[in-house]
Amino acid sequence: MVRGGRALLAGLWLLASVSCLRGAAAGYRRKVTLQSVPGSNSSSANLLHVRAVGRNNTLHYVWSSIGAPTVLLLYTRSESSALRVNWTKLLSASPAGAIWIEPPGSVVYSTAVVFTKVFEYNGANVSALSKGQEEPFYAPYDLAGFSWQSVNHTVNQTALTAKFQGVDTSDPGGAFHNGTISFQVTAYEQGGRDGPLPRLLHTANSSKVEFIMDNVAPRGNSSRFMLEVVTVEEKGGRKRLQSVRSIDDEYTPTIFEMAQLVSEPRNDSIGPSFFQWKTTAYGSREASRENAIRCRYHPLQTANRTLPGPSIAHAYFGEGLDRSHHIAAINISFGGEDGEVYAEKGYLSWSALLGFGTPPKDAFSPLVMAIVVVALGTPVVLLLVGGLVVLFARRKRRSQYEPIN
Amino acid sequence: MVEPGGEEVRPLLDSAHNDCPQRKALPALCDPRRLAHRLLVLAFMCFLGFGSYFCYDNPAALQTQVQRDMKVNTATFMALYAWYSWPNVVLCFFGGFLIDRVFGIRLGTVIFSSFVCVGQVIFAMGALFNAFWLMEAGRFVFGIGGESLAVAQNAYAVSWFKGKELNLVFGLQLSMARIGSTVNMNIMGWIYSRVQDLLGSTGHSTLGFTLMIGGVTCIFSLICALILAYLDKRAEKILCKEQGKTGEVIKLTDVKDFSLSLWLIFIICVCYYAAVFPFIGLGKVFFIEKFKFSSQEASAINSIVYIISAPMSPVFGFLVDKLGRNIIWVMFAVVATLASHIMLAFTFWNPWIAMCMLGVAYSLLACALWPMVAFVVPEHQLGTAYGFMQSIQNLGLAIIAIAAGTILDSRGYLFLEVFFSACICLSLIAVVMLYFVNHLTGGDLNWSAKKREKLQKLAAAEKEI
Numbered sequence: 001m002v003r004g005g006r007a008l009l010a011g012l013w014l015l016a017s018v019s020c021l022r023g024a025a026a027g028y029r030r031k032v033t034l035q036s037v038p039g040s041n042s043s044s045a046n047l048l049h050v051r052a053v054g055r056n057n058t059l060h061y062v063w064s065s066i067g068a069p070t071v072l073l074l075y076t077r078s079e080s081s082a083l084r085v086n087w088t089k090l091l092s093a094s095p096a097g098a099i100w101i102e103p104p105g106s107v108v109y110s111t112a113v114v115f116t117k118v119f120e121y122n123g124a125n126v127s128a129l130s131k132g133q134e135e136p137f138y139a140p141y142d143l144a145g146f147s148w149q150s151v152n153h154t155v156n157q158t159a160l161t162a163k164f165q166g167v168d169t170s171d172p173g174g175a176f177h178n179g180t181i182s183f184q185v186t187a188y189e190q191g192g193r194d195g196p197l198p199r200l201l202h203t204a205n206s207s208k209v210e211f212i213m214d215n216v217a218p219r220g221n222s223s224r225f226m227l228e229v230v231t232v233e234e235k236g237g238r239k240r241l242q243s244v245r246s247i248d249d250e251y252t253p254t255i256f257e258m259a260q261l262v263s264e265p266r267n268d269s270i271g272p273s274f275f276q277w278k279t280t281a282y283g284s285r286e287a288s289r290e291n292a293i294r295c296r297y298h299p300l301q302t303a304n305r306t307l308p309g310p311s312i313a314h315a316y317f318g319e320g321l322d323r324s325h326h327i328a329a330i331n332i333s334f335g336g337e338d339g340e341v342y343a344e345k346g347y348l349s350w351s352a353l354l355g356f357g358t359p360p361k362d363a364f365s366p367l368v369m370a371i372v373v374v375a376l377g378t379p380v381v382l383l384l385v386g387g388l389v390v391l392f393a394r395r396k397r398r399s400q401y402e403p404i405n
Numbered sequence: 406m407v408e409p410g411g412e413e414v415r416p417l418l419d420s421a422h423n424d425c426p427q428r429k430a431l432p433a434l435c436d437p438r439r440l441a442h443r444l445l446v447l448a449f450m451c452f453l454g455f456g457s458y459f460c461y462d463n464p465a466a467l468q469t470q471v472q473r474d475m476k477v478n479t480a481t482f483m484a485l486y487a488w489y490s491w492p493n494v495v496l497c498f499f500g501g502f503l504i505d506r507v508f509g510i511r512l513g514t515v516i517f518s519s520f521v522c523v524g525q526v527i528f529a530m531g532a533l534f535n536a537f538w539l540m541e542a543g544r545f546v547f548g549i550g551g552e553s554l555a556v557a558q559n560a561y562a563v564s565w566f567k568g569k570e571l572n573l574v575f576g577l578q579l580s581m582a583r584i585g586s587t588v589n590m591n592i593m594g595w596i597y598s599r600v601q602d603l604l605g606s607t608g609h610s611t612l613g614f615t616l617m618i619g620g621v622t623c624i625f626s627l628i629c630a631l632i633l634a635y636l637d638k639r640a641e642k643i644l645c646k647e648q649g650k651t652g653e654v655i656k657l658t659d660v661k662d663f664s665l666s667l668w669l670i671f672i673i674c675v676c677y678y679a680a681v682f683p684f685i686g687l688g689k690v691f692f693i694e695k696f697k698f699s700s701q702e703a704s705a706i707n708s709i710v711y712i713i714s715a716p717m718s719p720v721f722g723f724l725v726d727k728l729g730r731n732i733i734w735v736m737f738a739v740v741a742t743l744a745s746h747i748m749l750a751f752t753f754w755n756p757w758i759a760m761c762m763l764g765v766a767y768s769l770l771a772c773a774l775w776p777m778v779a780f781v782v783p784e785h786q787l788g789t790a791y792g793f794m795q796s797i798q799n800l801g802l803a804i805i806a807i808a809a810g811t812i813l814d815s816r817g818y819l820f821l822e823v824f825f826s827a828c829i830c831l832s833l834i835a836v837v838m839l840y841f842v843n844h845l846t847g848g849d850l851n852w853s854a855k856k857r858e859k860l861q862k863l864a865a866a867e868k869e870i
Contacts, residue, residue, distance in 0.1 A: 037672045247695075247751055253817035254694045289814045341659060371823050375830035379837055386841040 029190045030054045030204045034160045036152045039087040046151040047090075047312070049160050050187045050207060059356065061099065061187065061207050065148035066090065068258050069115045069183050071209070072099070075270050075356055078106040088261035095165045095315035111263065111273045112232040112313040113354055115211070116329075117142055118181065123224030137218050141168055144310065146181070152225055160187040179216035179346070183209055191360075197287035198278040198351055199251040201362055206274075206355025213348040225348065226333040230305070231275065232313050233326040237264035239275075241300040241330065248362045253289045255280045259297050260359050261330065274359040281334045281350035283341035294336035295350060301329045428662065437640035446565055446636055447574060449629045451581040454558050455513070456527040456626030457521045457551040458585030461489065463528075463619050465686045466593035466704060467612065470691075474612045475537050479687070486686055488541045489548035490803035491700040492607030497795035498655050501788060502558055511634035514557040518623070518630040520550025527621040531614030550797070561633065564646075576719030579771075583715040585622075590708035593619060594700055651783060659789040666781045666848060667790060668841040674774060674794055675801035676832035680746065680766055682802055683711060683809040691818050693747075696756050706760050707854045713764030714771070719774040728855035731773045731780075736836045740769035750822030780850055 030052040037047040046388040050061035056080050062072040082102045083109040101107050118141040146166035165182040168175070193201050195402035200208065211227055226302055231239050246260040259278035283291040305327040307313060314321055321327075335341070342348050353360070413454045433441040464471055464485045472482050504513040524547025531540030558578060566574045604611050640646065685707060692703040725734055744758040745766065782790045805828070812821050843850045849857065 244754065246755065248697075248819050249817035250820045251814065251817070253813060254690060255817075256695045290472060290476070363809065368820060368823055371827055375823075375827040379830055379833045382834055382837050386837060390841060390844055 013166070028054065030188075032160055032187050032189045032233040034155060034157060034162060034185075034187050036155055037083070037085055039085060040091065042091070044148045044150075045091060046148055046162065046164060046184065047085065047088075048151055048155070048164075050160075050185070052187065052189075053079050053299065054204070055079075056084070059205060061185075061186055062099065062316075063162070063164070063168065063183075064312040065146075066095075066312055067314075068142075069148075069164060069166075069307075070112060070311045070313050071185075071207075071322055071354065072110065072112045072312060072316050073273055073354065073356070074101060074107055075109040076101060076106040077108050078103070082176070086384050088295055088313070090099050090315055091325065094319065095310060095312075096318045098315040100316070108268065109234070109266070109270050109273065109356070110316070111149045111234070111243060112316070113275055114230040114232065114307060114311050114313055115143055115183065115227065115229050117228040117309065118213075119226040119228065119331070119333075120219055120223050121226065122222055123219045123333075138223075141181070143181070144308070145169060159186060159227070159349075160189070165168070168204045170233075173217070173219055175217040175219065176401075177217065180212075180214050181216060182214065183289060184212060184214045185209055193251065193292070194351075197252060197282060198255065198280055200276075200278065200351060200353050201251070201360040202353055202355060203355065203360055205357045206351050206353050206360070208351055210349055210351045212350075213342075215346045218343060221343075223340070223343070224333060224335040226331050229275070230307055230327060230329045231261060232307060232317060232321065233263055233273075233328065235325060237266065237272070239300070239328045241297070244359075244361065246362055248364060250365055250368065251362055252280065258359075258362075259330070261300070262359060266321070271357040273354075273356050275352060275354045276359045277332070277350065277352035281348055283345050283347055283349075285347060285349075291345070293334050293341050293348060296336075298331040298335050302326070303388070304319050305329050408849070410561075431643075437636075437643050443565060446633065447577070449633050449636070450558060450561050450565075450574075450576055452629045453553060453561070453706070454527055454578065454582050454627055455629075456518075456525075456623035457547075457554055459622040460521070460525050460528075460547065460583040460619055461551060462586050462589050462685070463593060463616060463705065465689065466590045467597060467615070468687070468689050470594075470597055470607070470612055470615075471532075474607060474609045475532065475535070477537055478810070479813045480807055480810035481537070483683065483686065483806040484541060485544050486683065486806040487803040488544040488617045489551065490799040490806070491686045492545060493547045493552040493799040494796050494803070495547065496553055497799065498657070498789075498792045500556040501560075501792070502655060503553065504557055510557060510560050510564070511637055514554065514630045517550040517554040517557055518627040521547055521554060522550075522620065522623040522627050524548070524550055525616070525623045529613050529616035529620055531613075532609050532616055534756060552799070557642060561637070564637075567639075571760045573719065576722060579718045580715040583711040583718075586711040587620070587708040587715070590704050591701075592712070594704055600799075604638040613855055623822070652790045654785070655792050656786070656789055660793060661788045662786065663790070663793075664781055665842055666839060666850065667778065669835045669842065670774065670777055670781070671794055671797055672835040673735065673739070673832045673839070674798055676828045676835065677742070677770060678776075678798055679740070679764070679801045679805035680828040680832070682708070683806045684746075686806065686826055687809060687813060687821070692756060695818060696753070709757070710764040710767055714768040715762060717765060717768040718772060721769050725769075725772050725776070727854055729852050730837065730859055731777050732840050732851040734769055734773035735777070736833070736840065738766040738773065739829060739833045739836055741766035742770070743826060743833060746822055746826045746829060750826065777850055781848070785803070 012287055031054045032050065034048070034050045036047050040047070044065060046065045048063040050063070052059040056077065056079060058076045060072070060074040060076065060080055060081070060083055062074070062083060064070055084100050084102050086098045106214050110186055120138040120140070123134045143166070145168065147169045148164055148166040151162050151164055154165075155347075156162065161184060163182055163184045165180050167180055184306075188202050188204060188206060188208070193204045193210070202208065213225060233239050239261040240263075242260050242262055244260060245256055246258065247256070255278050257279045258276055259279055260274055262274045263272040265272050277295075279295045279297070281293040281295045282288070283293050305323040307327050317325060332350070334350065421662070433439045434445060436442050464482065468482065471485075472479065504510050507513070508516055522541050524545070526543070527546055528540050528543030531537065531543055558574070562574045562578060593615065596618055597611065600611050600614045600618070604614070688707040689703045692698040692706055693700065698706065725731065741762055744804055745762040748754055748759040749756060762808065778790050780785060809821060809824070812824055840851065842848070849860070852860075
């Protein structure tokens with residue numbers, strides 16, 4: 001009885017220490033608020049402010065659908081730094097300086113990610129591609145020209161999510177008759193892992209954006225879509241494209257590659273900024289392996305890139321953005337040569353994580369480690385024990401023989 | 406899939422009667438007494454199993470296409486393999502009985518071949534009509550024929566080659582089976598793309614037509630079965646011999662007399678095969694996704710186990726016969742398989758290394774494991790022991806196939822490989838235990854061939870005294 005109680009106590013202690021460890025691994029908590037910034041009458045002029053207060057610093061993520069959908073990532077060394085917006089200037093033709101942080105000196109690092117265009121092309125004919133023929137592109141959708149619904153009613157304070165949903169206003173082909181393109185934003189208070197696929201690992205210093213195409217009518221029988229993402233980086237550091245291949249696909253089944261854009265490491269404690277995604281998209285609201293859509297990325301374009309306006313990046317960094325900052329663009333395409341997953345369900349969702357610090361990296365789950373240890377350990381132990389038993393038996397037999405000799 | 410020839414089929418007594426009427430001399434190719442004719446028969450015998458082995462792995466060769474066109478997840482996809490195995494959990498016990506007592510070998514072979522054909526046609530119809538349940542039903546019917554056909558094939562081999570070139574014939578049949586699987590792995594994807602070009606699109610009907618074309622191999626095997634039946638009948642008349650039999654006697658009550666060693670052999674068998682065949686069934690996508698192989702490359706590497714097994718099986722069979730020490734060989738094979746699974750799971754090393762190792766280990770295990778049964782079971786229980794071994798192997802394969810599909814969908818390939826490694830470890834534990842049990846009880850499983858021979862002679866000498 002006493003022994004049983006002791007074993008139970010030991011087990012509890014072990015459990016407690018394990019959960020402590022896990023808590024530590026999850027990192028510290030930030031106090032996060034997510035709200036739509038009031039002040040404009042136009043429903044399309046959305047400004048969403050995510051403020052994440054930590055120890056001696058505050059992260060600001062400013063999402064907006066004014067112009068091309070954009071997020072500003074601002075790192076401030078103050079727990080009380082605040083976002084300021086001059087709405088009349090912001091909605092005018094020259095928005096430079098319409099968005100700033102108070103006090104201005106607290107900003108240590110600022111960067112931006114802009115989603116500029118969605119391309120559509122015919123991607124079925126592999127043989128035509130391999131013969132060096134140009135992929136036939138349709139006219140791209142310019143996201144800056146979209147009309148966006150008010151983000152106000154999509155803000156969820158507890159789940160820390162909001163959704164920008166837009167349609168093409170010109171829409172000559174009627175592709176957006178029932179369809180929408182949206183960007184779903186999720187902010188995080190602490191480290192952890194998403195429930196639904198692709199189950200990205202996140203830290204308290206990051207946020208997630210999910211690009212969703214819902215019912216946008218394709219213009220061809222085997223249309224593929226491609227999203228153009230542009231990053232704005234301070235002159236000192238530039239973003240580099242990295243492919244992290246991992247043997248661990250237990251969180252995102254059959255996907256072994258994580259792609260990420262990482263800025264050059266900095267001397268201060270902030271670390272770099274990153275934008276990372278698993279090389280897969282999903283063709284259903286209930287993401288699962290069988291509706292996975294192959295996702296590929298094209299080389300990072302850095303030479304002579306400019307960022308077409310308008311966007312809140314221009315409002316924050318100023319009009320001379322293209323000269324004063326490093327602009328890099330990357331195209332991310334969805335759908336391989338075969339597979340018409342989008343054509344079937346008319347749905348595509350792709351998730352990416354953005355934030356500060358070293359990009360999160362998957363590690364083996366405790367379950368895998370436990371199975372490996374037990375499975376490999378048992379035969380070895382058995383071999384040792386069996387060897388001893390045989391040795392013992394042999395010696396015993398020999399000692400029985402001795403009297404006869 | 407059961408090893409053809411793996412099941413020990415005891416030869417009949419030579420029943421050529423002396424009062425058989427002498428016939429006029431026939432050309433060598435048509436004379437059942439001559440080698441040339443027997444080789445002709447051998448060719449038909451080998452192609453008898455070709456169709457069923459070709460079509461068994463159709464799903465693996467077309468995994469992405471099946472999952473895409475039929476819109477099924479991996480667990481449901483793997484049910485195609487499970488449905489093949491279910492009937493054989495029971496049929497393994499009755500295949501021999503059906504051939505010996507009910508149909509006779511000739512009719513039995515034709516019936517089983519027809520089952521294979523009809524099964525494959527139903528399977529293809531399921532794809533044509535976009536009804537996955539029909540595909541599963543097809544695999545079930547296919548399974549009824551497939552495994553029993555292997556038993557019938559062995560019975561034919563014994564009846565024609567007993568006491569002459571029997572081991573070589575078994576080896577050749579095994580090689581032929583592996584060639585069937587290999588050709589399937591490498592050609593079905595190509596056929597699919599041809600059909601796709603013809604129809605102009607992918608979809609369930611493309612899949613259906615492709616599987617129909619695959620079914621041609623089954624028709625071919627059925628024709629072989631008919632020709633064999635004719636030749637066997639003719640030989641029976643000319644040589645006045647009896648129709649071949651498996652000579653299998655199954656007594657389920659024997660199970661309670663099985664020794665611990667035999668049960669350990671069963672565990673080794675189930676755990677080992679469960680970590681090889683379902684892996685091959687799911688392997689193609691693994692090589693495409695993890696190692697960035699093209700579809701053709703992935704098919705090629707996925708069939709390398711079969712390719713290696715084709716020539717290596719006879720070689721290893723010969724070696725194990727000469728050297729004995731079966732447990733050590735089995736242990737070696739299991740450890741090598743474990744190493745290759747671990748390599749595939751935890752490294753980005755060129756997978757050709759791991760897969761070739763797996764191929765060699767698999768051939769070695771097949772040659773060392775199956776004969777061990779004969780050492781631990783009295784001869785009159787041999788049929789039951791082999792039937793039981795195949796039955797639980799099929800049960801294991803069916804369950805693990807579905808489990809593997811579910812694991813892949815929810816946890817990915819790393820976890821799946823860890824799971825397979827764990828299965829192999831279980832198998833390894835059983836081998837280690839078998840080694841010690843055999844050592845402590847003074848069994849003859851691990852004797853060298855020389856010692857075995859010596860003791861056999863000694864026993865024979867004692868008998869004479």
